[in-house]
Amino acid sequence: MKRFRKLSATLCLAAASTLASVQIGAAERQPxxxxxxxxxxxxxxxxSLVSKNDDLVVPIASITKLMTxxxxxxxxxxxxxxxRIDQRDRELAHNYYSRIRTGSELPRGDLLRIMLMSSENLAATTLATHYPGGFDAFVKAMNAKAQSLGMTHSRxxxxxxxxxxxxxxxxxxxRMVKAAVDYRLIREYSxxxxxxxxFDRPRYRVGYTNTNALVRAGKxxxxxxxxxxxxxxxxxxxMVASVDGRQVAMIMLDSFGKLSPVGDANRIRKWLETGNVSEIASAAANYERRKTATLMAR
Structure with missing residues (x-):
């Protein structure tokens, strides 16, 4: 009986050790x-190629505009x-700074383009207020679209x-990005x-650049x-990008500093193409650890 218990304990220990090795190996395969x-x-x-805290519910800022x-x-x-962009649109946009003049006009397609490429907030609000039924109907349609896509953690x-x-x-x-990439104009404008x-009434011109440095670089x-x-x-x-011969969707939320998401995109690309893992800056790593601990403690 003692020999049996010893054997059982040895087998359990070996199984636990094997499981730990598998878990460590899986972690090592993630960038x-x-x-x-x-x-x-x-x-x-x-x-799924990479997942990290992917079910945490968090604010998403202007990623919202893809749903819009x-x-x-x-x-x-x-x-x-x-x-027409009016004062009510500006108020609904929290009076956030915009180079668009109140009372001026721009074609709906141009508003959509500058909203996607340059994250123009007043353009997003104006599009919503001119939606059939107005602003409230638009927000209702956003949530209905999310539900239809199976976005159960979204509001x-x-x-x-x-x-x-x-x-x-x-x-x-x-799920949202997978749906959005099927829209030709979202691909083009973003x-x-x-x-x-x-703009018209009055006539003036405003230049916009893409907020994603990787798009601007063209590499x-x-x-x-x-x-x-x-x-x-x-x-x-x-983003959706071609990496190592396949179309890959990358979602990166809550990074420290302007360059951290771009850095993560490059780390993911390098890992997918070569299997090599790159280190992250200490400030970004410390931010990630603090924020993760806070969110997990909720």
Missing amino acids: QLASVSTSVIDLESGK AMVILDAGQPLDEPV FVGPSGLSPDNVSSASDLA TTSVYTAN WDIRLSKTGYLDEAGRCLV
Whole structure:
């Protein structure tokens, strides 16, 4: 009997050791990332390539605007129709700074483009107020779209992402990005490097640049892009890019510093192409540890 107990204990210890080795091996196969939440998927197969805290519900800042764009395009409103920006739109955009002049007009398609490429908040709010039924109907449509995509961890209260009450998870946003990349105009507008918008009444021009440095650099094959930032959300970046011969969706939420999400994207790409893991800066690593601990303790 004693021999049997010893054998059983030895087998259990060996099994535990094997399980620990498997878990460590799995962890070693994941790249080191500065983002608190991450989801990377192969769009063709649906296979998860990287996941890190991907079910944490967090503010998503201007990543919201991808949902805004889908709802606008689903409505089928004329993209060449001039849309007037008024004071009510500015108030709904929390009076956030914008170079757009109150009372001026811009075609709906141009508002959509500068919203996606340059994260223009007033453009997002104006699109929502000119939606059939107005602002409240638009927000309702956003949440209905999220539900139809299976985004069970998501809630939207506005079109711009300026409210921290717009929340989701990396796994939910992977679903949203997979849907958004099927829209030709979202692909085109979100990856426009530079654009000049020609406003009317009065006539003036405003130049815009893409908020994603990787799009501006032109060294990646990027099909979709959106950045986001709020104090509560940290730095966020979602992309669809061609990496190692496959279309990959990358969702990176809550990073420290402007360069951290871009750094994570490069680390993910390097890992997918070579299997090599790059280190992250100590400040970004410390931020990630603090934020993860705080979120896990909720």
